[in-house]
Amino acid sequence: MPERTLSVLDGSTFVIGDRSGDVRADEGREHGFFSEDTRFLSRWVLRIGATPLQLLGLDQAAHFSAGFFLAPVVDPDDSAAWSVIRRRLVDEVWSERITVTNHRHEPVRLHVALEVDTDFADLFEVKDGAVAAREILFHHDDTALVLAYAHERFRRSVEIVASRPATITRHGFEFTPQLAPAEQWSVDLTLTPQAAQPGAEFPRRTRRGDIDELTRAKAGELEEWLAAAPKLETDNGALARTYRASLSDLAALRMRPELHQGATLPAAGLPWFMALFGRDSLITSFQALPYLPGLAATALRTLAAHQATSRDDFHEQEPGKILHELRFGELTANGERPHSPYYGTADATPLFVVLLDEYHRWTGDDALVRELEPHARAALRWIEESGDADGDGYVEYARRNDASGLANQCWKDSWDAIQFADGRLARGPIATCEIQGYVYDARRRAARLAREVWDDPLLAEQLERQAAALRVRFHEDFWMPERGCCALALDGDKRRVDSVTSNIGHLLWSGLLDDDAAAATAERLLEPQLWSGWGVRTLGTAERGYNPLGYHTGTVWPHENSLIAAGLARYGHRDAATRVALAVLSAAPHFEHRLPEVFGGFPAAMTSVPVAFPTASRPQAWAAGAPLQLLSTLLRLTPAMREADAMLPQGLRRVALRRPTTSARRLGAVGSVNS
Numbered sequence: 236m237p238e239r240t241l242s243v244l245d246g247s248t249f250v251i252g253d254r255s256g257d258v259r260a261d262e263g264r265e266h267g268f269f270s271e272d273t274r275f276l277s278r279w280v281l282r283i284g285a286t287p288l289q290l291l292g293l294d295q296a297a298h299f300s301a302g303f304f305l306a307p308v309v310d311p312d313d314s315a316a317w318s319v320i321r322r323r324l325v326d327e328v329w330s331e332r333i334t335v336t337n338h339r340h341e342p343v344r345l346h347v348a349l350e351v352d353t354d355f356a357d358l359f360e361v362k363d364g365a366v367a368a369r370e371i372l373f374h375h376d377d378t379a380l381v382l383a384y385a386h387e388r389f390r391r392s393v394e395i396v397a398s399r400p401a402t403i404t405r406h407g408f409e410f411t412p413q414l415a416p417a418e419q420w421s422v423d424l425t426l427t428p429q430a431a432q433p434g435a436e437f438p439r440r441t442r443r444g445d446i447d448e449l450t451r452a453k454a455g456e457l458e459e460w461l462a463a464a465p466k467l468e469t470d471n472g473a474l475a476r477t478y479r480a481s482l483s484d485l486a487a488l489r490m491r492p493e494l495h496q497g498a499t500l501p502a503a504g505l506p507w508f509m510a511l512f513g514r515d516s517l518i519t520s521f522q523a524l525p526y527l528p529g530l531a532a533t534a535l536r537t538l539a540a541h542q543a544t545s546r547d548d549f550h551e552q553e554p555g556k557i558l559h560e561l562r563f564g565e566l567t568a569n570g571e572r573p574h575s576p577y578y579g580t581a582d583a584t585p586l587f588v589v590l591l592d593e594y595h596r597w598t599g600d601d602a603l604v605r606e607l608e609p610h611a612r613a614a615l616r617w618i619e620e621s622g623d624a625d626g627d628g629y630v631e632y633a634r635r636n637d638a639s640g641l642a643n644q645c646w647k648d649s650w651d652a653i654q655f656a657d658g659r660l661a662r663g664p665i666a667t668c669e670i671q672g673y674v675y676d677a678r679r680r681a682a683r684l685a686r687e688v689w690d691d692p693l694l695a696e697q698l699e700r701q702a703a704a705l706r707v708r709f710h711e712d713f714w715m716p717e718r719g720c721c722a723l724a725l726d727g728d729k730r731r732v733d734s735v736t737s738n739i740g741h742l743l744w745s746g747l748l749d750d751d752a753a754a755a756t757a758e759r760l761l762e763p764q765l766w767s768g769w770g771v772r773t774l775g776t777a778e779r780g781y782n783p784l785g786y787h788t789g790t791v792w793p794h795e796n797s798l799i800a801a802g803l804a805r806y807g808h809r810d811a812a813t814r815v816a817l818a819v820l821s822a823a824p825h826f827e828h829r830l831p832e833v834f835g836g837f838p839a840a841m842t843s844v845p846v847a848f849p850t851a852s853r854p855q856a857w858a859a860g861a862p863l864q865l866l867s868t869l870l871r872l873t874p875a876m877r878e879a880d881a882m883l884p885q886g887l888r889r890v891a892l893r894r895p896t897t898s899a900r901r902l903g904a905v906g907s908v909n910s
Contacts, residue, residue, distance in 0.1 A: 240265065241293070243301050245325045245453075246490045247271070247502055247509045248428070255290045256303040256321045257281060260354070264364055265506050267356075268329055268393070271430040271437060272510065272564030274361055275393040278352035281333065283307070283319060283345055291318070298487035298854070299453045300324045316343065317414075322446060326453055327438075329426040330446045337414035344413045349424070351407040355384040355391045357564035359572060362507050375403040389568045390431040398423040432568045434575070460486045464526045467866075468891040473824050474866075480828040481862045484854035485523065485530070498533040501859075504832055504852030511561040511576075513538055513583030514646060515856050517590045522797060522860030524597050525872050531594040532603060538587060539610040541576055546621075548635040549573050551644075555617030557583040559644075572639055579641045580648070581622060581632040582670050584614045585677035592680030595688070597874045604688045615681055615698070618674055624664070628708055629725065630674050631664035645670055646795075647738070647773065651780065652787035653724055656734045658779035667724040669738045671709055672745030678702040679746070706747055714752065720759045721752070735764055735775035737795055743802025753806040760799060761811055768839025769822045770796040770815065776836075783836040783846075790848060793819050793830045794857035797864035804868050813884050816865040823862065830858040866890075 243250045248270040252258040260266045260277035268276035281288065286307040294302035301323045306315040316339050324330045337343050356366040372383045377400040383392035395408075399422045402409040412420040423446060430437045443449060460482070467478045489499035490511065502508065503515040516538065520531035541561065543552035550573045552558075562574035573579075588611050595604050622630040632644035641648050645667040653661040682698040685691040713721040715731060720739045722731035739756050742748050748756060759765065764775035770791040774781050781789045796819045803812035822845040823830050832855035835846030852858075866872075869883065870890065883890060 241295065241301060242505055243299060243323050243325045244487055244505060245299050245327060246488065248325055248327055249505060249509065250323070250325055250329055251506055252279065254293060255288060255305060256301070256323065264361060267361065268426060268428070269358065269506070269509070270428045272358040272562045272567070273391050273430065274356045274358070275353060275391065275428040276351065276426065277354045277356070278350055280350040281319070281321065282348045282350065283335065288319070297454060297457055298483060299326060300450055314338070317345065324446050324450050324453065326443070326449055327440050328428070328442055330442065330449060331424045331426070332421055332446050333424070334419055334421040335412070335414065336419045337416060340416045342413060342415050344411060347410040347412065349408045351380065351395065353382050353393060357566045358507065359564060359566050373405045377401065377403065380408070386565065386569070388431070388433050389565050392429045394427045394429070396425045430563070432563065435563050457483065457486055463895055465892040465894050468889070468893065469887065470889050471887050473828070474820065474887065474890070476828040477820060477823040477862050478866065481859045482526070484829055484859035485519070485527065485856065487854050488856050488859070492533065492537045498529065500530055500533040500537060501856040504855030506852070508852060511537065511558070513557045513559050514580055514586060517583060517586040518794060519856040519860040521590050521593055522794070522857065522864040524593055525867055526863050528594065528598050531590055532600070535587070535591055535594065535603070535607060539607050542610050542613060543578055550576070550578055551635050551640055552578040553617060553621035555584065555613035556621065557587045557614065559583060573636055579634065579636070579644050581630055581644045582646060582673055584617050584622065585630070585670070585673040587611070587614050588677035588681050589673060592684055595684065601688055604684055608689055611681060611684070615677070618677065627729070628705060629666040630670050631666040633663035633665070647787040649786045651785070653732060654734055654780045655732055656778050661724055661726040661732045663727050665724050665726055667738060668713055668721050669741035669745070671705065672742045672747040675702050675705050675747045676745040678705070706749070709747060710749065710752060719755050721756070734778045734780070735759065737765060737771045737773045737799065740771060740795070740799030740802055743806055744798040745802070746805060750806065757803055757806065757808045757811050761814065767791055767836050768818060769834070769845045770819050771799055772836040784848065786833070789836040790833045791836050792833050793822070793861035797861040797868070800865055800868045804871065812868055816869050817884060820862060820865055826853070829853060830861055831855065832858050
């Protein structure tokens with residue numbers, strides 16, 4: 236995200252503005268007060284007199300609050316006559332306290348104004364930079380302003396209440412306090428968004444107390460969240476800070492699905508992906524399982540509740556399919572966008588089964604596995620039937636909603652992600668290699684559940700036969716001996732998409748390759764074409780489409796590297812796994828220990844620092860989960876272990892994870908290593 240912005244968030248409710256606390260959507264199109272996929276405020280600008288304000292200090296110790304310390308711009312030989320502190324808290328509603336202090340030895344009368352505007356834009360409009368005009372209704376008294384918009388049964392409103400009387404118009408609040416020498420004057424403002432639309436239920440939001448009380452309560456909630464995870468003990472300060480930042484980012488992104496009171500699961504990322512995403516929630520929950528297993532349980536239940544039961548080309552749904560994305564904005568509500576929910580992904584469905592088994596391995600929760608058995612069976616049927624529409628044994632995707640669906644429906648879902656070595660784009664239906672790995676893993680894992688929990692040995696045998704046959708067939712169809720690795724995909728004509736990509740690393744994570752192919756793949760991943768020094772690139776440097784700042788065509792994704800490291804360790808390539816893990820972890824301090832969604836694929840020898848990707852989400856869920864997965868790989872954490880079977884690399888002399896005393900007894904044992 237550009238340096239000029241600062242975010243304060245509480246799950247899917249968030250404020251993005253500049254580093255002085257102002258929201259100016261006309262100067263930074265991502266600015267605003269957002270909730271329910273709607274921008275409730277597009278302008279929130281503080282002015283005190285005619286003199287511009289300058290930032291003196293910024294305090295953001297937690298994701299939900301910020302403090303901005305400001306003063307008027309003065310000449311070098313002058314002193315500021317007054318200063319102002321803005322304290323901001325987001326906790327379903329937005330609370331802000333503005334405090335002005337008079338530094339003169341004489342009384343002063345000030346003109347304090349807050350400029351307010353809104354467009355109630357759909358988040359997709361904001362992202363695309365094309366916001367439609369809307370008729371905004373308003374009413375006010377001497378302490379409150381309400382702005383509202385309605386189109387048929389789609390309704391949005393925001394109420395702004397001041398703790399003091401003010402002169403209020405459609406465009407904001409004005410106060411004229413007179414301050415004695417050294418006197419402070421303050422006003423509290425509460426901004427409450429409300430939403431209503433067919434097919435969705437939103438809580439009625441109310442302010443719950445004073446901003447100071449709320450800040451203390453939120454800080455206590457964050458500490459409880461951190462305390463619920465294993466405690467990391469290490470002599471490496473950077474690792475300790477990265478670990479805490481990852482847990483804090485996952486706390487910041489927590490959504491509270493209406494289906495499960497009190498439970499949370501991670502939204503995908505700020506600013507554009509503060510919503511339920513199937514693939515992202517599943518992978519993040521997998522990464523975090525030894526640390527925060529409750530995320531996985533909620534993600535599985537929530538995605539099961541939205542599992543498709545019929546076919547619909549507009550939403551690209553088919554029976555048994557797991558959703559890609561769920562939205563609530565106006566474009567979705569009126570049917571212009573298919574995200575209510577949208578099912579255009581081919582990998583979330585096998586990943587649902589993968590996570591269900593991994594969750595069971597760590598928790599022993601037979602009850603949830605039995606509860607979700609019908610959903611897992613439906614997912615397996617989708618893999619065999621709709622997912623493999625032409626019956627060739629591979630799960631493919633082909634967009635059915637040409638107007639607003641995704642052309643690529645794998646994790647690399649940008650328009651140019653699936654391309655041949657010469658830069659030509661692959662045409663569908665497309666069967667990417669990593670999805671076949673997920674299918675293989677899902678079948679093997681479901682076989683274990685069928686045998687051990689569902690009491691269905693016949694299903695277990697069938698799934699194991701299918702997995703074994705897929706492994707043989709996959710090597711025959713995907714392996715490229717001339718390139719020493721598997722093809723990225725098979726296109727609609729069953730041709731190998733021959734570019735060298737990071738996707739091959741997922742095959743190690745899923746266990747689809749035999750030992751010889753795995754060894755060759757491990758070597759390929761760490762060759763200069765894919766290896767940047769900060770991690771594995773999404774596309775090799777020798778491929779025609781390579782771009783170190785291409786979203787999926789040359790960048791480095793921390794979450795993907797966490798899966799690659801786990802896959803290398805799975806096949807016994809521990810030195811290679813350690814190299815990948817340390818490279819990604821060493822990038823974290825350059826991003827304030829909070830890994831972004833993606834960063835540039837420039838060689839480390841060229842840049843000496845990881846290069847930021849200009850529009851990367853941060854915080855982002857599976858980037859926050861990446862250090863957790865990497866730590867699990869370095870320590871070789873398993874559900875039944877007592878002591879970690881690992882030799883830590885130089886610089887990590889001691890790492891210990893202490894299980895919280897409140898953890899469930901079957902929650903994966905954590906490890907301790909000294910070297």
